[in-house]
Amino acid sequence: LKRRSLLAAAAATLLFSAVAQADYKDEYTVSTVLPSAFPWGQAADKWVELVKERSDGRINMKIYSNSQLVSGDQTKEFSAMRSGLIDMSVGSTINWSPQVPELNLFSLPFLMPDYAAIDAITQGEAGEAVFAAIKKRGVTPLAWGENGFRELSNSKLTIDEPADLDGLKIRVVGSPLFQDTFTALGANPTQMSWADAKPALTTGAVDGQENPLSVFDVARIDQVGQKYLTRWHYMADPLVFAVSNSIWDQFSEEDQALLKQAAIDAGQWEIEKSRSEIDATLAAIKERGVEVTELTDEQRDAFMKATQSVYETWTPRIGEDLVKQAQEAVANR
Template sequence: MLYLKEEIGLKKITFAAVIAASALVLTACSSGGAATGSGDETYNWDMTITVSETSTWWAGAEKFGELLDEKSDGRMTLNIFANEQLSGGDPAAGVEMLTNGDKTFSYNSPIIYSGIDPRFSAITAPFLYADYEEADAAIADGGAAAYEKLTEDLNIKMLGFGESGFRQVTNSKKEITTPSDIAGLKLRVAGSELFLNIYQELGADPVTMNFSEVFTSLQNGTIDGQENPFDVISSNGLMEVQGYLSVWNYVYDPLILGMNLDQYNALSDADKAIVDEAAAEANEFQIKLSRDAEATQLAEMKEQMKVTELSPAQLVAFREALQPVYDRYESKWTAEVLEAVQPK
């Protein structure tokens, strides 16, 4: 298994040969203009993910590339880059590249988008969903539509949600079962004001850093711990450098499959349909793969870390401790977006 280390070589996979040196590469055009493609153009597109090639994010992107190739009869080529390699490991810069058309596709968490617009963090509010069933229902009943509007404001076409999963917390110091256990721990958190505020409210010392730096920082003790879903913890080998895992499912983290909106609008109707269909199938594949893998990943982590699964009674104390965060963010999330993502 490949694990994220301090130095990461360039990894790129191409699913179809480029037809010829003169093949048309899709470039940005007016986001408000009519589609100009005739339906027989060829495209060579770049896509990035934030984490490693051993993740379900990569598998979902890989599936997307295969489907684009198949449905377009080889006209659509997808080059996939792990660990935000096109933006120096910085996912926020990667989203900016997507808005500018410097790349065509990405899988990114709404947490990253929230650095641009805090409304994106509404779906990652702590303890919003009790389980996947609640999250699925909310996304189907207004959540996805709300986020499609938000991404369009950034010149991004949202092609549905994939999934990173429910986020957990690991550390090298002690078992976490109460809010007071988090106090004083130096934890790497997702690059979002909301996540900094969550952990500050719990008394931790939260820091942000590019994910590419996390393994080494945990290994050398620069930070005590971090928070991420099972798939990210497992696929990047973080259990090798962490002693404790608390399973508390405190944040549900979907993945936005985004495409530069100008480039999407430039496609013919037939090619838009290909992209839409491939995205829907790839997202469904990635979500199933992620959820199916969780039991195995957790079992493997139990062999390497002390795993504590918090009870409903224990979670109540965390929810109560975070009430000031909820109060502070309601206006930032806006009533419209918050209503769209509420459990149904």
């Protein structure tokens, strides 16, 4: 009897996995904040295209941009993926950091001075530790992309020292870390979604914002009065290509490898493309009359010193080991 029930169980398992494999969804939802006009949206487009091509049309994904699957609230994207409301996503580390505290690593001010520093973290042990943290919280990360170095814009004045930020109302993104950074600089930060940001800049409800040059350019942030731009490279948000764990487990091993390799290829393509476009983007922004301020090393140091308290508050939340690992990777890049 024992043997027979074992056999029956084995048969049932076989049957179940056969059914499960045949049972792929007709279409998988892919969430992004920014649509195809931006490098971020293009990264998602590329992933979808490569997966479709390499699976001979067996695996179909459909992109829902502007955080529409979470009613515009990008800080809910990770939870929605974890709970199965969203199948897949190309998301920013900033927007997922409320649920994955380790992702605040990338938002530590002035941790990564250049592209080599970003790569040293994402492509090394620190990057692996971050991926493990994401996986543990219900989502399978596959590859890195890049939103870009976030620069500071405002409608009021040239900013080249912390005192210039005094009392300025700055729109910031979802993680409380940003409140701490801008408060440390003497500004008056307000957290709001991307959907609310442009209207708030238009009405003057806020004086400034921070986003990569590509976002400033494509969204025409200068046209809502943001005439001053400071290139302080204080942080960059990587993008993560990811699949909800419950969806991931439904794919065969071959298809998991296919999805992962396509994400790696799409991410690499997007990172190279957006980095190579940065000079042209900057020129276009200047041409439209925006005053661009480049900081000297001394000026940058002053911002770095003014935001040291953020490390004290956030290192324990991110993890002492992870922060140290990342700092070492940057130092040895």
